[in-house]
Amino acid sequence: MASNLNKLIASVKKETRHLLRDREAFLLLFVMPLIFVLIISMAMRDTFREQGGVVLPVVIIDNDRDVVGPAVIEAFSSIKAFRVETAVEGNGTTEEDIKADVTAGRHKFAVIIPRGATAGANSAVQRQLRFVRGVDAAQVKVRLIADPQLRSDMRSLAAVSTGRVLQAIENRVLWERFAALAGMKITPEREKEIREILASNRPFAEVVAEDAAARAEQGDLPKPTSVQQSVPAWSLFAVFFLVIPLSVTFIKERQAGCLQRLRSMPVPVWVIMLGKAVPFFIVNQLQLILMLLAGMYIVPLLGGDRLEIGDAPVAIAMVSVAVSFAAVSYGLAVAAYCKTTEQATTFGGASIIIFGALGGIMVPKFIMPPVMQRLAVVSPMSWGLDGYLDIFVRHGSVRDILQEVAGLLVFAAAAGLIAVLRLRRTTR
Amino acid sequence: MPRMKTSVEAAIELGGLVKTYPGGASPAVAGVDLVVGRGSFFGLLGPNGAGKTTLVSMMCGLLAPDAGRVRIAGLDLAASPDEVKGRIGVVPQDLAVYPSLTPAENLEYFGSMMGLGGSRLGGRVDECLRIARLGPYAQKRAETLSGGLKRRLSLVIGLIHEPEILILDEPTVGIDPQSRLFIFDSLKAMNAAGMTIVYTSHYMEEVECLCRDIAIIDQGRIIAHGGLAEILAASGAGTVEIRAQCAPSEALLRRLGEIDGIRQVSCEGSIIRAASAQPTAAMCEMIRLMEEAGAGILSVSHGVSNLEALFISLTGRGLRE
Numbered sequence: 001m002a003s004n005l006n007k008l009i010a011s012v013k014k015e016t017r018h019l020l021r022d023r024e025a026f027l028l029l030f031v032m033p034l035i036f037v038l039i040i041s042m043a044m045r046d047t048f049r050e051q052g053g054v055v056l057p058v059v060i061i062d063n064d065r066d067v068v069g070p071a072v073i074e075a076f077s078s079i080k081a082f083r084v085e086t087a088v089e090g091n092g093t094t095e096e097d098i099k100a101d102v103t104a105g106r107h108k109f110a111v112i113i114p115r116g117a118t119a120g121a122n123s124a125v126q127r128q129l130r131f132v133r134g135v136d137a138a139q140v141k142v143r144l145i146a147d148p149q150l151r152s153d154m155r156s157l158a159a160v161s162t163g164r165v166l167q168a169i170e171n172r173v174l175w176e177r178f179a180a181l182a183g184m185k186i187t188p189e190r191e192k193e194i195r196e197i198l199a200s201n202r203p204f205a206e207v208v209a210e211d212a213a214a215r216a217e218q219g220d221l222p223k224p225t226s227v228q229q230s231v232p233a234w235s236l237f238a239v240f241f242l243v244i245p246l247s248v249t250f251i252k253e254r255q256a257g258c259l260q261r262l263r264s265m266p267v268p269v270w271v272i273m274l275g276k277a278v279p280f281f282i283v284n285q286l287q288l289i290l291m292l293l294a295g296m297y298i299v300p301l302l303g304g305d306r307l308e309i310g311d312a313p314v315a316i317a318m319v320s321v322a323v324s325f326a327a328v329s330y331g332l333a334v335a336a337y338c339k340t341t342e343q344a345t346t347f348g349g350a351s352i353i354i355f356g357a358l359g360g361i362m363v364p365k366f367i368m369p370p371v372m373q374r375l376a377v378v379s380p381m382s383w384g385l386d387g388y389l390d391i392f393v394r395h396g397s398v399r400d401i402l403q404e405v406a407g408l409l410v411f412a413a414a415a416g417l418i419a420v421l422r423l424r425r426t427t428r
Numbered sequence: 429m430p431r432m433k434t435s436v437e438a439a440i441e442l443g444g445l446v447k448t449y450p451g452g453a454s455p456a457v458a459g460v461d462l463v464v465g466r467g468s469f470f471g472l473l474g475p476n477g478a479g480k481t482t483l484v485s486m487m488c489g490l491l492a493p494d495a496g497r498v499r500i501a502g503l504d505l506a507a508s509p510d511e512v513k514g515r516i517g518v519v520p521q522d523l524a525v526y527p528s529l530t531p532a533e534n535l536e537y538f539g540s541m542m543g544l545g546g547s548r549l550g551g552r553v554d555e556c557l558r559i560a561r562l563g564p565y566a567q568k569r570a571e572t573l574s575g576g577l578k579r580r581l582s583l584v585i586g587l588i589h590e591p592e593i594l595i596l597d598e599p600t601v602g603i604d605p606q607s608r609l610f611i612f613d614s615l616k617a618m619n620a621a622g623m624t625i626v627y628t629s630h631y632m633e634e635v636e637c638l639c640r641d642i643a644i645i646d647q648g649r650i651i652a653h654g655g656l657a658e659i660l661a662a663s664g665a666g667t668v669e670i671r672a673q674c675a676p677s678e679a680l681l682r683r684l685g686e687i688d689g690i691r692q693v694s695c696e697g698s699i700i701r702a703a704s705a706q707p708t709a710a711m712c713e714m715i716r717l718m719e720e721a722g723a724g725i726l727s728v729s730h731g732v733s734n735l736e737a738l739f740i741s742l743t744g745r746g747l748r749e
Contacts, residue, residue: 003543010540021528257522264488264518265541266510
């Protein structure tokens with residue numbers, strides 16, 4: 001046993017030397033996934049904000065410059081679903097500018113209040129007070145210009161909310177008229193009181209968009225932010241992507257005759273396999289640490305959210321180790337079955353992409369249809385991602401990730417066994 | 429299980445070895461019995477696909493036989509694979525070195541895999557570098573070395589643990605004559621020091637020059653085995669070549685083949701070749717029969733064959749895999 005341990009140490013040393021001597025390839029193992037994580041985290045930020053019930057940036061153009069404009073701005077500002085980033089006067093800003101601004105994604109939609117909107121509101125109230133039927137609401141057209149990429153449900157939310165805001169303004173004017181007709185004396189104190197009452201006259205219900213299917217599947221669990229989803233997801237992808245260099249190295253070793261020479265020596269197969277696996281496992285761990293640190297410290301510098309990693313470092317370590325076991329074992333199995341580096345690159349790469357697609361790496365699972373969510377169980381990346389999300393988003397502990405860790409370890413054991421059996425068979 | 433005659437003097441004993449690959453129409457090795465003596469310089473020859481590599485792989489423990497047994501240095505390979513592997517050194521046809529490691533690191537790694545360590549490993553690494561004259565290149569990456577230097581490195585990796593038996597599979601492929609001669613000299617010296625050497629090659633002159641004991645394998649069977657002189661004599665390795673005016677008839681060829689002592693007759697256009705242990709007598713009888721048949725003779729030659737002629741005569745001129 002001691003002799004085999006020495007052989008294992010020698011194998012790890014050899015493989016580490018081999019890895020470190022191709023400096024460019026070694027650096028790429030870290031730099032490429034890091035760039036990937038940063039890009040995806042930033043690119044998906046707004047999409048996740050929409051998903052997570054966060055705010056939609058809205059610009060309001062007040063061409064009315066009377067009562068309605070400020071009232072609309074105030075009303076939108078009070079609704080959690082929106083963030084009124086700028087309210088600009090119509091002067092100097094053309095409609096084309098507004099459209100370009102919205103199309104570029106700087107605002108998800110724009111509300112354009114036309115000239116004479118206040119007069120239109122007063123007119124409508126007057127007609128109602130005189131019991132005139134058929135009030136023409138279309139006399140005042142408040143336009144809503146939406147980002148073409150805005151999802152339809154979000155677009156509906158914007159339209160309904162705008163309608164409610166306008167309705168509230170109309171009600172307010174109507175209420176003031178009723179007060180005047182009732183002959184109430186408006187003292188300064190009464191005026192303040194009325195204003196407070198009017199200020200509280202907001203839409204009776206807040207409109208909150210939600211995805212019924214996703215909530216049904218996942219209960220009332222919180223959804224991740226962009227960085228909470230992207231960092232662990234694409235880190236997992238990078239970890240599994242080591243399947244390609246690992247299997248290619250292994251196959252090259254076999255093609256060069258080194259493996260044959262080793263098998264003519266008193267070296268157990270497990271020593272050969274572990275000798276290759278250990279350095280790649282260490283690389284995996286370094287990758288994961290780097291990606292998590294990038295999510296915590298680099299993404300915020302670029303304007304994204306900070307990655308919150310929960311409060312269970314042991315659980316994070318357990319998931320990271322299990323994920324790496326699964327990836328390395330899978331790489332060895334691919335190496336054992338593929339005859340050429342071309343096969344390993346193609347099969348290994350394609351299978352990782354499929355695992356990624358199924359496992360919620362490319363498309364978050366909570367927006368997948370239920371059938372695809374159930375199918376995700378075949379992907380070890382799904383278990384890894386669930387493990388990380390349990391910790392980061394749901395603030396889970398070691399107990400909460402045991403199932404995912406067990407799944408990953410079973411996958412690792414199965415892939416490792418397949419690799420060992422295959423290697424024994426092909427070299428005996 | 430076939431009975432195998434064992435000998436304390438045998439380095440390698442193969443008994444009734446059979447190996448058929450999945451999907452193979454016929455066995456790659458079809459019942460081979462072979463004994464290689466201790467201290468022997470044994471040459472294994474065979475055309476492509478004859479079963480040579482399969483046989484060597486079974487000797488090295490790389491391939492499990494379907495039937496039969498392998499004993500190395502008196503040990504049963506199936507029962508004590510690690511002990512047997514510790515006694516043999518293998519130099520595969522491929523270079524089998526790690527290109528990103530230096531020669532010293534390659535030797536250190538493979539030495540560790542053979543169970544060496546500490547000062548003994550260091551001493552063996554230095555010794556192997558000295559044997560292969562790789563000292564000046566010890567710290568350069570193997571990928572930067574010439575083909576000849578890599579071959580020398582590959583050879584000494586097989587020697588790192590001082591094996592009793594060294595098995596080489598075409599170790600001189602793709603190297604210059606100087607490196608080849610260097611390898612020959614090294615092998616001769618090692619054999620003189622008592623090491624048993626198994627040498628497979630396609631180069632007949634190499635085997636003729638190096639090996640005292642030769643076996644020829646074809647279609648999975650040993651078809652000749654013994655010392656060079658012994659197998660040349662036993663196989664009727666004299667040759668006769670007669671150039672006729674025109675291609676001989678089938679009937680004439682048949683009559684030539686029936687001459688006493690002629691082992692094989694072949695014809696290529698108007699050239700008739702025959703193999704015989706007594707080439708002079710055979711030549712006279714062939715001339716007589718051809719004159720009787722009215723076949724004009726343009727030229728005649730005969731002589732004692734070399735290993736290549738014997739090899740061709742035994743395995744035929746047809747192209748193999």
